[in-house]
Every structure is written in structure tokens, then in C-alpha cells.
Amino acid sequence: GQSLEQPSEVTAVEGAIVQINCTYQTSGFYGLSWYQQHDGGAPTFLSYNGLDGLEETGRFSSFLSRSDSYGYLLLQELQMKDSASYFCAALYNNNDMRFGAGTRLTVKP
Amino acid sequence: NAGVTQTPKFQVLKTGQSMTLQCAQDMNHEYMSWYRQDPGMGLRLIHYSVGAGITDQGEVPNGYNVSRSTTEDFPLRLLSAAPSQTSVYFCASRTANYEQYFGPGTRLTVT
Numbered sequence: 746g747q748s749l750e751q752p753s754e755v756t757a758v759e760g761a762i763v764q765i766n767c768t769y770q771t772s773g774f775y776g777l778s779w780y781q782q783h784d785g786g787a788p789t790f791l792s793y794n795g796l797d798g799l800e801e802t803g804r805f806s807s808f809l810s811r812s813d814s815y816g817y818l819l820l821q822e823l824q825m826k827d828s829a830s831y832f833c834a835a836l837y838n839n840n841d842m843r844f845g846a847g848t849r850l851t852v853k854p
Numbered sequence: 855n856a857g858v859t860q861t862p863k864f865q866v867l868k869t870g871q872s873m874t875l876q877c878a879q880d881m882n883h884e885y886m887s888w889y890r891q892d893p894g895m896g897l898r899l900i901h902y903s904v905g906a907g908i909t910d911q912g913e914v915p916n917g918y919n920v921s922r923s924t925t926e927d928f929p930l931r932l933l934s935a936a937p938s939q940t941s942v943y944f945c946a947s948r949t950a951n952y953e954q955y956f957g958p959g960t961r962l963t964v965t
Binding site: 778788790832836840844846847 | 885887889894895896897898899902904910912913944951952953954955956957958959
């Protein structure tokens, strides 16, 4: 199957930088997305990487390396409101999206 | 724009009952999809549609049917509810640049 691996939990302090890694299966791979989900809420879109390299959107950046079947989400200048679950999601064959189990980020003062 | 809307927000069914979860989007997106999310897990794709009249199965399609008669609407039907279908259901629509927008979700309990 097309499974994704990401850490289950990460803890960091306000103002710090945190990186959440994600590895995926390569067969049929099209691109990698990242989503944020607060408890009880719906996932919200953060980024999509269809090509290798870094995509930057404000305090959040996402990176993809197809040769390593690997991507990461980088969160800078952490704020308390960034405490949430973060999911990587791999798109296969343009239409089939598979999610990782999520990384729970706790930001401490 | 209302974005992606879902009804109902909560639903309790008895085993064997059927129901339809409604989903609508007003962003004119061709691609729409349904996911389920079980506690502590990621989302799993149930069905998707790349446009009106076209649907296909995702990772976990068994026990669910979909149809797409218009661009705006993408209902999900549970044919005969089972306790294993207790979950939170999210509908989503996607832009051509792969930005995916989710509805607020429907929390379904099957007893």
C-alpha cells in the first residue's frame, strides 16, 4: 500500500523552529501536501509540492526531494496557536490522496 | 463564498439504517472528495469525483456510494450503516493547483 511515515509527536517552545519530516512510497507519486488540523476542527491546507525544492509561505515552508521519497514542513517563529496536528498527504496518480497518521505539535511558552 | 458546506453536523444511526451526507461547494472546483477520519488517525479517501458525472473509488469505498450530478454537490450515501462506520466524515474540493478545502465535517455514530 501507499503508506506515509511521520513522527507522532513534536514539542517546541515559542519562537523556536521545528521541522516535521515525512517519507512516502514512490510508486505513482505525484506530489506532497501538508495540512494543519486543530482539535475538533477540519484540516486546513498549508502547502503543496509538485516539484523538488522549497516552497515558502510566511512562517511555514515545505520541502520535497523525490529522489529521497522525503519531504518536510518547517515552522518558524513558533506561536502558541501553532499547537495542532500536522498531516503530510501524498497524491498518487493525480487523484488518490493518502494521509499520514499526523504529528501532534505542542508549543510551550 | 461559503466554501465547502456539509450537513448534518452530527448524526446517530442504528445499525442497518441508511442515510445521505450532503456536501456542496461554491468555488466551481471540478475535483471533490470524501474522507473519513477515525480517532488519532489520518484521513482516508472514500470516493472522489473529477467532474459532474464522473466518480471513482478511493482507499476505503466499501459500504458507501456517491454520485455527482452537478459541479456543486457531492453527496455520500451509507447504504446499511455498521458500527465500523462510526467516524468523522469530511468532504473536500480542490483547485487545479492542488489546494484542497475541507468542509466542517459530520460526526457520525452508528449504534
